[in-house]
Amino acid sequence: MAVIAPDLFGGIGLPGLHYAESLIDSREEAGLIARIDGEQLQPFRFQGWLGKRLTTSFGWRYDFDDASFAAGTPLPEWLLPLRDKAATFAGLAPDALAHALLIRYDPGAGIGWHRDRPVFEHVIGVSLGNPATLRFRRRRPGGFDRFAAALAPRSIYHLAGEARHDWEHSIAPMAVPRWSITFRSLSDKGRAVSSGS
């Protein structure tokens, strides 16, 4: 495990990773899980492969199958109060969070090492259902620097700066289900692509 510089609060953190617990209460959590389960979730597709996690997105849609990026279904009403909270947490305007991704990880599903697509900038994730570990790694000569963040259910994290751009992240498959809602803003690149320039 690499030594990571202390953050502003004197703890051991990853620059650009911000985290808070108890964003919502258990009743709100149960309501959001029921909403996610009520959507038309599809196995995540990547260049012809089917992943185990089930997803759907709103606002903007990045298609990993053909690498296209296009406007999608507007965010549903039920997501807007949560988006307001996510925006407040990240210090952004709610409208800036133009995209939302819903994921259900059934037992055995995870998400492999990746950086989020460059059409997006800020990444804000809400965790539901069960605890998980968000793992980070960054290549260095001869290996990787590594970092692990425990994500409690009902917590929120924000990836910006170094944590967003320089580090990859992943979540190992678990024996219990987890749901997540990820809001993202468009990057300059995303705005350029979306306006067709």
Ligand SMILES: O=C(O)CCC(=O)C(=O)O
């Ligand atoms: O489920 C999560 O919190 C992480 C999702 C994620 O990393 C992604 O969709 O890019």
Ligand SMILES: [Fe+2]
């Ligand atoms: Fe991600």
